[in-house]
Amino acid sequence: MALARTHQRLSDGWQVRRVGTTDWHPVDVPGCWEDTGIAKDDPGPVDYRTSFVVPDLAPGERLWLRFGAVSYACTVYVDEQSVGEHVGMWDAFDVEVTSAVRPGVRTTLRVRAEKPASLTGGPDAPPVPGNYPTRETLAGFLPYVWGHVHGGIWQDVSLVATGPVAFDDVYARGTPGGALTVQTTLSGVGDRGKVALTVTDPDGAVVAEDVREARGSGDSGGGPAVRFDVTLPSPRPWSPEQPHLYTVRVRLLPPHGPRGTAGDADDVDDVDDVDDVQWDERIVRVGLRTFAADGSHLLLNGAPVHPRMILSWGWYPDVLYANPGPDRVRADLLELRRMGFNGVKLCLWFPPDYYFDLADELGMLVWVELPMWLPHPTEHFRGQLDTEAERLVRAARTHPSVVLYTLGCELSAVVGDDVLGPLYAKVKGLVGDALVRDNSGSGEAYGGLLTEYADFYDHHLYCELQHFRETLEHFAPGWREPKPWLFGEFCDLDTFRDLRRLDAAGPRPWWVSGDPAVNPQGARWQYDSHLHEARLRSNGFWDRGTQLEEISRKQALLHRKVTLETVRLRADTSGYVITGERDTPISTAGLWDDLGELKVDPKEFRGFNDNLVVGLGWDRRRTWLAGGDRPAYGDPWCHPAGALVRAHLVLAHHGREQGTVTGEWSAGFEGETPFAKGTYAPAGVRSPGTVGELAVAEFTAPAMDRPRQAVLRNRTRVGTQGTTQETVNSWPLWFFPARPFDDAGALALVDPGGRLADLPKVAPEVGTDLSPTAVVIATRWSGELDDHVRSGGRAVLLVDAAAGGPFGTVAAPFWREAVKVPEPHPAWGDFPHDGWVSLQFAGCATDLALDLGSIPAEADVSPILRRVDARTAQVLDYxxxxxxxxxxxxxxxxxxxxxxxxxxxxxxxxxxxxxxxxQWMGYLRSA
Structure with missing residues (x-):
């Protein structure tokens, strides 16, 4: 939105100094003062200055300074006269300077700003000295991403002129049927004037005009209000597939004719004839759309829609401040669409206006989250929350792309009913039909308010693969009220950051420096990047960065594929937000790395992140254990020769059209003719918003004398007359000889806890006698086992918390935050791994890793499977x-x-x- 006439954009000639010094330096506006050398943990205050020549003003005109955003609190001076103040780092504001300037005279503008005071060493550390401690402000999540928050004038500054009365707020909403409502409120003194409306369609044709007098007061509690209700002919709704936009132009007319003349505005024959007499103007774009909840379904224009969003924290490492420019944002959004995403969650930050404009234009759904995280709700905080929330919501609400709001993220009990209840009511009253909830992540999961104010469910499930299904079940009780269920952030997996590649691209980022003056920790809880090189050199992985990066990216893709397919195959899930957009100093879970390069193949990623997704389900089995039934999960990815394999092909249809389903599947080894295949033609008519089985890919596992990896492939089409939607997906399967222990020789089992009680089912000859020639399988350390091995015996020891012995363990996730590295050890035998850990390891994933640093050096350790922590660069073993x-x-x-x-x-x-x-037993027998 723009005011009447922008005389000039004040982007040149700015200087900056730290208050208390006399040395002024050039500074970019928009920009941040950290770029001039001011310490990143220095909250200021800092002075900005520039000058401008005051434009000529007609009688009655007013002159304003419009600031896109300033971090965080500022006072504005014109020729050293204070003309206004503002607190809040994300929202635009205007300062009137009419009475402080003289037309034609060069005038000095000075802005004194102070940013939120950073913390000294993590989220719970004391703040550095400053008037606005970070946790007492709406600073969002950026301080926890790189330690601090940017300071200064980080969006545009402009000079704008209006008449004596100006628009205070303009809000436009439209429906797919063409009903358009435009509400305006005014501010100023004197006669109210009239408001002229012009609406043009997506092709630029004028489709509605009107002129009305300003009457009463608007919902903002401000001055007079004007409301237009018009019906647009041949309406074209807005959707992600067809993001049609209408342009709404409102102009504020004086109550009399052209300046200096008599006569009423009614003398104007046509709306277009009032250009030379307008006091103010706003232009907004609006989409004709509705958004609603129907049970677990989200409905856009009455049809099911499934938000698939990326999590953005507003981190742009090349500029520090959250204003990368429209070209960068456009490129990012287009790339996200290629990967199958249809939206972005603005997690705890608020972008410049152009971000919303581009989302509207490109058909990307937007989830706005107010920047409230880990707050200390002081009196100042509470007052600012109420004020800033309303400003931000008013700035976002006209955009058709904005469909979801959350008031904060992972809030604990420090933010109670007295805050969230009124705030929910206020936001809900402002946003039209968008859905709102109080706490992204839920109070039940983060110790917060249990009586929720929420139009939808939202959980942040960062899960190991083996625990994901049971976690979903836990958070989806059958008795809860039907509502849409979204995952406001989830599904991260850190990849390896190869510092050598950053070195080759140029100077290392500042946040890798070990100098605390350059890289102060601030609010970051993860503060290890500056230690990575030394750790990697000491553990022998420094020169293996290329290998680690390749492995970790494969593992990240696998983790996301399995997680997203699991979500999509549940009919009660409604959408998700993947963490995250790009790598940061605290996490490498981004889809873009530190150099701005995409880590995934967009086409491959889209195979499980699109309107249509086919996933796999498996037969259910039960077992009778300790007097009752329990689930008998099998290994869906690994099958013995001769076994019956039954993979249920399940379609999650979140496209826009219903249609008849056809498709085909095949299973085969790479480069060979498939050994099994089938078709489903047709498989009935499927409607948007449905999840259901298409067919069963059933076949017998082929006979073989060594393990082999195959691929199950599927192609599905949903056809309507003239249009067909298609999805392609594939999954690895491994096939193994049916009797792997037949040639194992003498085996002995030491298993007092019963972990391997069913070993005799696959190794019938196993005994319990620790004879010198027996290879022992043990789940508990003992003096007898110690003696057996020390005297020349062979053994496998499976360590858990109860195993005891000299081998230390560390609790650590298997899939998340770690790179699993199979070393070239002969103990692997012919077990298939292709140099990385895929789903053939799903059945044995663990939450314990070995710390072998404490065993005697003469023990001579040869790693088989290692764990390199992607966040700390520390190494453990599996x-x-x-x-x-x-x-x-x-x-x-x-x-x-x-x-x-x-x-x-x-x-x-x-x-x-x-x-x-x-294979381990065979190796030990022959070694």
Whole structure:
């Protein structure tokens, strides 16, 4: 939106100085003062200055300074006369300077600003000295991303002239049927005047005009209000697929004719004849759309829609401040569309106007989250929350792309009913039909308010793969009120950051520096990047960055594919937000890396992140255990030769059209003719918003004498007359010999806890006698086992919390935050891994890793499967061979028996894990 006439954009000639110094330096506006060398943890105050020549003004005209945004609190001076103040870093504001300037005279503009005071060492640390501690402001999440928040004038500054009365607010809403409502409120003194409306369609043709007198007061409690209700001919609704936009132009006319003449504005014959007499003008674009909830469905224009969003924290590393320019935002949004996304969640920040304009234009849904996270709700905070929330919502609400609002994120009990109740009511009253909730992530999950103010459910489930299904079930009780269920952020996986590649691209980022003057920790809880090089050199991985980066990106893609398919195959889920957009100093879970390069193939990513997605379901089995039924999960990715494989192909249809489904599937080894295939033609008519089975890909696992990886491929079409939607997806499957322990020789089991109680089902000859020639499988350390190995015996020790012994463990996620590195050790035998950990390890994923640093140096450790932490660069192990006295021992924390979450129940059902154990036994026997 723009005021009447922008005389000039004040972007040149700015200087800056830290208050208390006399040295002025050039500074970019928009920009941030950190770029001039002011310390990143210095909250100011800082002075900005420039000068401008005051334009000529007609009688009665007013002159304003319009600021796009200033961080955080500022006072504005014109020729050293204070003309206005503002508090709040995200919203635009105007300062009138009419009485402080003289036309034709060069005038000095000075802005004194102070930003939120950073913290000294993490989220719970004391703040640095300053008037506005970070946790007492709506600073959002950026301080926790890079430690601090940008300071100064970070959006445009302009000079604008209006008449004696000006628009205070303009709000436009339209429906798919063409009903358009435009509401305006005015501010100023004197006669009220009239408001002229002109509406043009997406092709630029005028489709509605009107002129009305200003009467009464508007919903803002401001001055007179004008409301227009018009019906547009041949309406063209707005949607992500067809983002049609109408242009609404409102002009404020004086109550009399052209300046200096008599006569009423009614003498004007046509709306277009009033250009030379207008006092003020606003132009907004509006989309004709509705948004609603129907049970678990979200409806856009009455049809189901499934938001698939990326999480953005407003982090742009090349500029620090959250204003990268429209070209960058347009390119990002277009790339996100290529990956199947149809929206963005603005997580705890608020962008410049052009961001919303581009989302409207490109058909990207937007979720606005007010920047309230980890707050200390002081009196100042509460007052600012009420004020800033209204300003931000009013700035966003006309945009058709904005369909969801949250009042804060992961709020604890420090923000109670007395805050969230009134705030929800205020926001809900402002946003039309957009949906609102109080706390993204939910009070039940973060110790916050349990009596929710919410139009939809929202949970942040950062899960290990084996626990994801049971976590979904836990947060979706069957008795809860039907509402849309979205995941306001989830599904992250950190990849490896290769500092050598950053070095080759240019100077290292400042946040890798070990100098606290350059890289103060601030609010960051993850503060390890500056330690990575030393750690990687000490653990031998510094020169393996290319390998680690490649492995971790494959694992990140796999993790997201499995997680998103699991969500899409539940009919009660309504949308999600993936963490996150780009890598940051605290996380490498972005889809873009530090150099701005995309980590994924957009086409491959879209295969499980599109309107149509086909996923896999599997037959259910039960087992009778301890006197009752329990789920008997199998290993869906690994199958013994001769087994019956039944993969249920399930379609999640969140497209815009219903149609008849056709498709085909095949299973085969790479480069060979498929050994199984089938079609489903037709498979009935499917409607948007439905989830249902298409067919069963059923076949017998082929016979083989060594493990092999195959691929199950599927192609599905949903056809209507003249249009067809298509989706393609694939999944790895591994096939193993049916009897891997037949040639294992003498085996002995030491298992007092019963972890491997079903081992005899796959290894019938296993005994309990620790004879010198037996290879021992143990789940508990003992003096007898120690003696057996020290005297030249061989053993596998599976370590858990109860195993005991000299081998330390560390609790750590298996899938998230870690790079799993299979080392070239002969103990792998012919177990298939292709140099990285994929779903053949799903059945034995663990939450414990080995810390072998405490065992004697003479033990001679040879790693088999390692864990490189993507956030800390520290190294642990999942499996290693240890020379123990005269013998050999493979020690591992892998859960070969599964039995956690939806892992297979027992070794006998854990096909891949059982084969891996057989290879370890075979190696130890022959070594």
């Amino acid at each position: 499996a290693a061979e240890v020379r123990w006295g005269e013998g050999r021992l493979i020690v591992s924390t892998l859960r070969l028996e599964g039995s956690v979450g939806d892992q297979p129940r027992g070794l006998a059902r854990n096909t891949g894990a059982a084969y891996l154990l057989s």
